Amino acid sequence: MQTDITGRLLICCPDRPGIVAGVSQFLYNCGANILDASQHSTDPREGLFFMRMVFQLEKADITREQLEKDFQEKVAGPLKMDWHIDYTDHRKQMAIMVSKYDHCLMELLLRWRSGELPVDIPLVISNHKELQQLTEDFGIPFHYLPVDAGNKAEREQEAIRLIKNVNADFIVLARYMQILSPAFVSVFPQKIINIHHSFLPAFAGANPYKNAYTRGVKLIGATAHYVTNDLDEGPIIDQDVARVSHKHAVSDLVMLGRDIERQVLTRAVVAHIEDRVIVHGNKTIVF
Amino acid sequence: MQTDITGRLLICCPDRPGIVAGVSQFLYNCGANILDASQHSTDPREGLFFMRMVFQLEKADITREQLEKDFQEKVAGPLKMDWHIDYTDHRKQMAIMVSKYDHCLMELLLRWRSGELPVDIPLVISNHKELQQLTEDFGIPFHYLPVDAGNKAEREQEAIRLIKNVNADFIVLARYMQILSPAFVSVFPQKIINIHHSFLPAFAGANPYKNAYTRGVKLIGATAHYVTNDLDEGPIIDQDVARVSHKHAVSDLVMLGRDIERQVLTRAVVAHIEDRVIVHGNKTIVF
Amino acid sequence: MQTDITGRLLICCPDRPGIVAGVSQFLYNCGANILDASQHSTDPREGLFFMRMVFQLEKADITREQLEKDFQEKVAGPLKMDWHIDYTDHRKQMAIMVSKYDHCLMELLLRWRSGELPVDIPLVISNHKELQQLTEDFGIPFHYLPVDAGNKAEREQEAIRLIKNVNADFIVLARYMQILSPAFVSVFPQKIINIHHSFLPAFAGANPYKNAYTRGVKLIGATAHYVTNDLDEGPIIDQDVARVSHKHAVSDLVMLGRDIERQVLTRAVVAHIEDRVIVHGNKTIVF
Amino acid sequence: MQTDITGRLLICCPDRPGIVAGVSQFLYNCGANILDASQHSTDPREGLFFMRMVFQLEKADITREQLEKDFQEKVAGPLKMDWHIDYTDHRKQMAIMVSKYDHCLMELLLRWRSGELPVDIPLVISNHKELQQLTEDFGIPFHYLPVDAGNKAEREQEAIRLIKNVNADFIVLARYMQILSPAFVSVFPQKIINIHHSFLPAFAGANPYKNAYTRGVKLIGATAHYVTNDLDEGPIIDQDVARVSHKHAVSDLVMLGRDIERQVLTRAVVAHIEDRVIVHGNKTIVF
Structure with a gap:
């Protein structure tokens, strides 16, 4: 050896x-x-x-x-x-699912290209086409799987096939704006990392920045967690916050939040890659 | 002048x-x-x-x-x-209500004695006797108003009388563990500052550290807010967080939380004293 | 209007x-x-x-x-x-000078493309060719001006001509590893923003991460400042730090430092773009 | 057992x-x-x-x-x-040396009284009388050893005798404003913890807040370190910083700095008490 x-x-x-x-x-x-x-x-x-x-x-x-x-x-x-x-000579295969926001995807791709993330990225799956060019510029296969009311189960099965085909070790939802079904989640237990754009459990669900604005909080945050069937309730891997004030409109929170999201997601992905996370019940031990 | x-x-x-x-x-x-x-x-x-x-x-x-x-x-x-x-030549009169925990009270008293808080503290009211000696060592009158199931309304009226007698400009709940009635709150609108031991709106209500532990969050926090009739829902003045991990038991969170509580409460009290806070609806503008 | x-x-x-x-x-x-x-x-x-x-x-x-x-x-x-x-309808022209490290350049280009930096970037100047492709992928002209012992003054004059030709309002040194001469600096007073990879005034000069490692500090930092003729002594615009420990080798500090550098440089550039910085003596007022 | x-x-x-x-x-x-x-x-x-x-x-x-x-x-x-x-059934004996500033001493005494610091405090030594009452209110013997140009060596010998008499395990300089001689330091190698009011190695020596103000830094800090014969050069145990701006006068930096000093000193003292610090050369490993 x-x-x-x-x-x-x-x-x-x-x-x-x-x-x-x-x-x-x-x-x-x-x-x-x-x-x-x-x-x-x-x-x-x-x-x-x-x-x-x-x-x-x-x-x-x-x-x-x-x-x-x-x-x-x-x-x-x-x-x-x-x-x-x-x-460590088994280079982990990291699949990415994404919708339209590019900041988390870009962060992962850049750190991957710089060698900071010792993984292969065998594919990116998206329900939108916006990030196809960006992904392919990095030499990574992009799969467009648009989801509508009628085809969700089917698309998920297609995604599962694609992900299994490349032997992905884990999946990162880099702001993927579809809720995954229990059927999907059950195939990849403790293998799907999501970034939620709030300091969970505050502002679970949709529109966290708008809700943070309405409540008038003085810190906004982001949470990286493993996906379970309970939406936004999975084991938390990492979280962080940034200070905001009355001066910040919802659009400012969104912009400030992007920076926290990409930092927190990066730290969670690195911890997962380095096998430093153990899931125990609904909590994590991060060594 | x-x-x-x-x-x-x-x-x-x-x-x-x-x-x-x-x-x-x-x-x-x-x-x-x-x-x-x-x-x-x-x-x-x-x-x-x-x-x-x-x-x-x-x-x-x-x-x-x-x-x-x-x-x-x-x-x-x-x-x-x-x-x-x-x-500024009207020195604000700051009333304090407290139960058994001494860390927030002590922080306020020390900063007051060092001249950092340009207020008078005409009285401390408590539903317990534990902090009487401490308070009186600082030369501040202490009023013991024990609350039980039957006498709450009466005790609140007594507290109101005491607070009005000293012409208090505002009231700080320095970990006062009784919920104030609407009757009390209505007498001091936007004049009661509370410190809640969580990063609101996460973990509102009782036992926030225990709930934070159970949920497995990676940051714990504290929130200073004006008291309204909606418990833990009043306008937020300041918040902060500290990093925690799987290593921390509930008792560790309580201890770490104490430091955040006293910092956040101090900042909120200073902002209030300096007339830097404007309440607008359920939010604050903190200049 | x-x-x-x-x-x-x-x-x-x-x-x-x-x-x-x-x-x-x-x-x-x-x-x-x-x-x-x-x-x-x-x-x-x-x-x-x-x-x-x-x-x-x-x-x-x-x-x-x-x-x-x-x-x-x-x-x-x-x-x-x-x-x-x-x-604000005069869109500032931001020239960038860079050597081989791509993280600060990339950060600026991405934020520029996403609309976060309301500037034009008329050119990137580098003493190396490594970042030419990256720059041109963003549609930005790249000028290769290699510097050696004999041609520094000449190259600087060439850079000045290029920068003046595009009417640049200010210059960002996004990890440009050459010391600019007084002749260059005097042409752009308070118009050159540098990112130094330490918490100045600690570890001024070369190899700050190595020196931070040797000294055993528990925080590393980065400093954005205007360039003057006193190396690393110009007016500081922004600074930040990250926590490190005995576990971090110099190479870890370099990697962690990259994240602070790009955040601090971004904040300083945004403040400059928004005309929030006034230089007064060797200090800044950042509104 | x-x-x-x-x-x-x-x-x-x-x-x-x-x-x-x-x-x-x-x-x-x-x-x-x-x-x-x-x-x-x-x-x-x-x-x-x-x-x-x-x-x-x-x-x-x-x-x-x-x-x-x-x-x-x-x-x-x-x-x-x-x-x-x-x-852990050997309760460490912690001697404290202090001058006139009370914030670090008070922080240690309060945490000691609350049980957070599992030590005995057999004595406080000071070259001033200001903190005698405060110390004695906590039931701790206070020794007044005023130092002038002529008696420093003698006073240090007296301090050594006092500290040895109570079998102190370590000494905390809680803003003790005298430089200890090599003769003193050599008696307690890696046993004296000092809090320096700057982010070392920036602003070593006297008047760090004034120097920070003059330089226009955007963060001020504090450093806890073991005392060696090289002033402000000993192995760093912990550091932290707080954000400041052009609005802060030197007196504001002093006030803000007090909060960082007491937090950093507390963390360093706790690490020392829990035997989590190993000194290696001029650096520390803090487990």
Whole structure:
């Protein structure tokens, strides 16, 4: 194995003594060098333990398959772990869905081109044509799937086929203005990241900037979350806010909000790419 | 009149040309030097104009009474203004109501003692005895008005009497954990500042930190607002947030929240003292 | 004159009573409606007064030339004002100079294309070819002026000719990695905006991120300032910071810094475009 | 041993595989439950590894002395570790030195009284008498050690005696306006926390707010750092900033700065109390 390739082990299991020791001893015995580790224990009544360990396999003469098989037998099985290892030489495939606003899409594409987002972007799907040229200028296939009252289920099935065809690891809704059906969401559990243009749970639903204006808040925000069937209720990955005042019309909030949206979405996408997010119930642990 | 005393003129009127000119020319003719001015126009459909002007009267040989009488006749009347002048040599009287938490009260008392809050604090009213000693250590009268299911209306009347007796200009609820009745609120319209321990409109009502924890937000906040009869719905004066993560238990949120609460409440109180807040409908203009 | 065109009057003069009244009365008499006004007085020893007034001329039957002539005679002359009016129907011409880093250039071009920056960009000048394609994709002329030890003075003269030819109102150094000579700077006083990749005055000079890393600071920053002959010492327009920790290598600081640089540069450029910046000595007043 | 008492192990050693495994296996074998762990590796050329592990000893039947002896023999010795364990049932003794400004002292005392700072404060030393009453109101011994040109060395020796007498674990300079001599500093290496009223390295030395005003910066800051013999050059623990503008006089910066100072100092002191800070060269690792 090559230097610089790292594995990222994510674990969830009942909390008990010996987990860190067991896992780290196992990895050491495999010749893996632990580069980083983070833990989290939920409160004692729930009693769950979460861990992320980053390790290097440079000197291991064990294969990944063997390592994972052994890990299940010797460590994960006895400790009742849900676990998963991702390797950095598997470049994640990131599908993007977008409507007409270009700021979030552009932010992702630019950071992708600059190397900041170590992913491939195999396709962009949109229910509008406005962003086709922009997408294709970056050399990325663009699929136009217009949605109307009658064809939504069908279009979603088409989108699912396209996304599966490219083996996408996750989907980013970069201001995609259609509500995805449970049928769609169920195919990609904890794999769809949405950016909502408010500081959730305030101003869920449509027109958050207008509602923020009407309420007269002094901060507006944006929220990146995993999509579930409860609209705007999914596990929050990241949020941020910006200060506003009586001087700002709704259109100013929209403009200011764009900057927060793209920052928050970027941070959430980076965390997801780096396997730093664990979903637990309706909340996230972001290591 | 003495140097350094300034008047603060607050205006609301239908928007039209000539307001700034009219007001500033009037003040100039009175010998008043304009130190600062801020304006705000609402959108054209509503067509309202708001202004705050700070002026010095050092060289005027006109009395305040005459100035205000002339202003009404020559400027405010013709331009259909709601207006008000406050002078800095009228030291505002700030009443405080508090329950058991000391952090907001302490913040106000310390800033008052250091001279940062140019007010008098003629009394503190509490439904608990816990903060009596603290209050009296600052030389401020403390009134214990315990509230139970049967005596709320009566206690509020007692509080109103006490507050009126000291000619309080405004009331700060520094974590006062009783909901004030419409009867109380109506006596002090736009004169009661509350600190709510969430980023409103998220987590209105009781237990905001617990609800923030349950929802898994990544920022917690606090909101200072004027009290109206709609609980947690009054005009917002200031808000702020702090970053939190999965590591924080509810008790951590409470502790972190204390710091935001006292900062936000302080800023709102200072803005109110300096006559920088105009309430318009359910929103504020904070100059 | 058309609705929605506004004039922005910037004033600096000795502080004395009657300035606001004089100016606003003058504008009123011209049929100009004051939309916004901001003032600033320096401390009494210096005794200077600064003002920005935004006004609409929709109903005026006076020409701009006449208005400005009258203003000089009746108001500015007697009050010893330095003043300047800019009209929003004069679309500012913004020249950009850049080297190899694309993030600041890209930010400006995207915001320009989205309409957020109401300017024309008549040209981009670079001492490298890397950003030619990007620039030309936006339909903007790109001039390649490579600089070496022997030709710097000559290249600067060429740049001056190009910039003057397009009547540029101001120049943005969007990470232009050459130090401009006094000969160049003197042609565009208070017209060159630079983004420095540190929180000045900390880490002036070369390699600020490396120096920030070495010093172990917990915040890194960026500073937008007008260029003077004192390197990194010009009047600061805006600054901001981001939190960092021991985990961040120099390369991480560079990446995080990019986001602050583009935000701070954007805010400074917007303030300049909107005539909200007045330079006073080595400081700025940003209304 | 009692429940809820935790040990905090801090480690620095040459980086190599097996450290996490070795330490966690050792603790597991001792019956210690690992609650939290953080690691940091410096760049490969330097090759150092830092770790903080928090563990519970509730079910261990080994004594602390035995645990530490075994740890040295079996783990720390072979891996060439510098290490240290602190237990939460050792309440740290925090000495405070202060001059005339009360805001930092008050912040520490209030948080101490509210239980936020789990320390004892055995004494406050001051070169002025102004804060004696305040200190004693909190029930804390106050020592007045006035310093003049002739008695500085002597007074420092007296302070050292007082601080040693109460077995202080660390010293907080809560705006102590005397420069400590190398003789003093050498007695408490990495044990003296100072709050400097600027965003270091900007505006080191005296009068930082005045210098910030003169330079026209748009953010002011504060820096908490360990004291070394190089004035204002010690390892930085925490920093923060607040936005300012041309409107703020030096006195406003001082007032705004007070809020940043007390927040930053609090965060640094809490990190120190919780054994989350490791000094490495002139930098800190804050876990």
